[in-house]
Amino acid sequence: MTGRQSLLRLAVSLVVWWMLIAVILWSLGAMLDQPASLAQCTASSAFLVAIGEVGDWLRRRRRADSAASLHDTSRPT
Incomplete structure (x- = not known):
């Protein structure tokens, strides 16, 4: 998926959630x-x-940071 498609998908997703929550409220x-x-x-x-x-x-x-620290071999354990 290209960056433009990903950005469009995110924007549509946010607008749909926004509208759905507004109607529910x-x-x-x-x-x-x-x-x-x-x-x-x-x-x-x-x-x-x-x-x-x-x-x-x-x-x-936070998940990415913890995964990176698990794979960091330069730090002593």
């Missing part, structure tokens, strides 16, 4: 008689998606 608000505007729900969902992506990036980074 909006629906929950309507069901619980605490309605919020769709704009408020999209802002909240953008925040939740950003936090999730940062958490996922940190998890992958």
Whole structure:
């Protein structure tokens, strides 16, 4: 997969998650008689998606660092 295809796939994935979470938040608000505007729900969902992506990036980074330290032969054990 090329870099452009990978970037497009990531962007589509993020937009789909963002829209799905916004609709869920909006629906929950309507069901619980605490309605919020769709704009408020999209802002909240953008925040939740950003936090999730940062958490996922940190998890992958930590896993890569621990895997690299396991294969590092220059360090004494």
